[in-house]
Amino acid sequence: MDKYSSYLYHAVYSVLRSAKDAEDVTQEALLKIYASLPQYQYQGLKTWMTRIAVNKAIDHKRAMERKREQLTADIEDMLPEDSTHTVEEEVLENQRRQQIKQYLDDIPANYREVVVAYYIEDKSYQEIAAEQGVTLKTVESKLYRAKQWIRKHWKEEEWR
Structure with missing residues (x-):
């Protein structure tokens, strides 16, 4: 062994x-x-x-x-089956995706990498730490600070 x-x-x-x-x-x-x-x-x-x-x-x-x-x-x-997507629904969905992309682009770069890796790519703290060459505590801190930044800069009404 x-x-x-x-x-x-x-x-x-x-x-x-x-x-x-x-x-x-x-x-x-x-x-x-x-x-x-x-x-x-x-x-x-x-x-x-x-x-x-x-x-x-x-x-x-x-x-x-x-x-x-x-x-x-x-x-x-x-998810509810709704096979009858109207053109209007598709346009609204595309606008929502664009809005989310814009919001993600607004996040400071050092936080954006961790947010995208954790919430969008569904990676664990350990995977993110290994990929970025940082400690687990650093990943936790960046996610915490990113959440604080998001709470401060994004308005809840914009997501409804």
Whole structure:
């Protein structure tokens, strides 16, 4: 484990692109490798271990995609079915999207990145911290300050 865990972590990370998920899947892969040692045929240990780890990563990625698809389907099921969109409704929706984009552009850049990553891209604090190379506390502070800025500069009536 000591000799190959770092190597396997990097192989798993190359599939998942998430440090937290890569750590978890690497641990699962190491357990699977240990449990599968009696079946090992003494041909290319590193290749055999890598194949197990990468397969675990692919399985994890597929499971996450299925969960995401199921969540999206559940949300769509909760929305009222209105297949008769009028041109007026589409124009109003496009205007609303433009307004939201404009509001996001007004947020100071150092806050905008965190707000977009957290609320629009649905990333966790850990993912944002890793991507931006900052601490978790920094992400929390930026989100808190962004919320304060939004409360101060955006009027609630504009969102109704």
